[in-house]
Amino acid sequence: MDELTGVLAAYREAVPDPEPGESFMPGLWARIDARRSPVRVLRAFAHAFAVLAAVTVLFIATVLIPRLQTAPVYSASYVDVLENEHAGELAEAPPVR
Amino acid sequence: MLVEFDVLEQARGGNEAAFNAIVRAYRKRILGTIARLINRPEDVEDVGQEVFLRLYFSLGQLRTPEVFEPWLYRLTVNAAYDYLRRQRRRHESRMSDLSEQQVTMADAAAGGKRSEDEEYRRRVRETVEALLGSVSPEDRILLTLKEVEGLSLRELEQVYHVSENTLKVRLFRARQRVMKAFDALAKTTGEVT
Structure with a gap:
């Protein structure tokens, strides 16, 4: 064991584990509470933001999107369109025998 | 380990009594380590509280109870390191x-x-x-x-x-x-x- 190791080992004996003071636990909880308050506010804000986001998504999905959806240009088939165009002619035409 | 695994689990779940039990079990050892790391008796409790404060807010990140003690040492080392760096910047006159x-x-x-x-x-x-x-x-x-x-x-x-x-x-x-x-x-x- 060299001299430095001896000094460092003696240091362990020279500085024993101190007894915690009576104010240790109350002081610790005071610090925890002090830091916890902003965290709680932030958590409440995050929760409110999440709820607001969910409501907005629901509103967009159920109200806005159906309203903004335009009717398709062609809602009927080609045959239906032809039939409508020539409805009068078909009525006047003699029946096929 | 100075505390049972289930006490750690309870503390991770937010049980304050379990957290207090952990602090009481480890505070003397941690304060001793801090005392020898920083060699300033008047600041030992302050740094010790900082260690347990960090423990409180990071306990949820502990993956397994088996690594709790090295992890607590790591928090102690980090708090002591932050303190020593601050002290260096202050250039306070010391007895030595x-x-x-x-x-x-x-x-x-x-x-x-x-x-x-x-x-x-x-x-x-x-x-x-x-x-x-x-x-x-x-x-x-x-x-x-x-x-x-x-x-x-x-x-x-x-x-x-x-x-x-x-x-x-x-x-x-x-x-x-x-x-x-x-x-x-x-x-x-x-x-x-």
Whole structure:
């Protein structure tokens, strides 16, 4: 064991584990509470933001999107369109025998 | 382990009584380590509270209870490191920086005779403070954990999350730097303790 190791080992004996003071636990909880308050506010804000986001998504999905959806240009088939165009002619035409 | 795994689990779940049990089980050991890491008795409790404060807010990140003790050591090391860096920036006048005459005057002002044992302890504390104060906080903490706290290389691996070889290299270099300060101190004082 060299001299430095001896000094460092003696240091362990020279500085024993101190007894915690009576104010240790109350002081610790005071610090925890002090830091916890902003965290709680932030958590409440995050929760409110999440709820607001969910409501907005629901509103967009159920109200806005159906309203903004335009009717398709062609809602009927080609045959239906032809039939409508020539409805009068078909009525006047003699029946096929 | 000084606490049962289920106490840790309860504390992770936000149980304050379980957290208090952990603090009570470990505070003396942690305060002792801090006392030897920073060598400033008046600030030991403050740094100790900082360690347990960090523990409270990071307990949820603990993956398995098995790694709790190295993890607590890591929090202790980080808090001590932050403290030592702040102290360095402040450039406060310390007893070890004072001349021998100033120390004698301060002792006389403090009054009361010291016993031989107390005198020896004081000299050891001042010598180690002078030695470790001459190297970086990183070297100081690593050497203290290994040589003073007696942590094994395996335990240091878990604290620092580096390989054993890397640790050996770091320890060797830190020792070299402290040895240099040790030799210089021995030359100026004739003997060290």
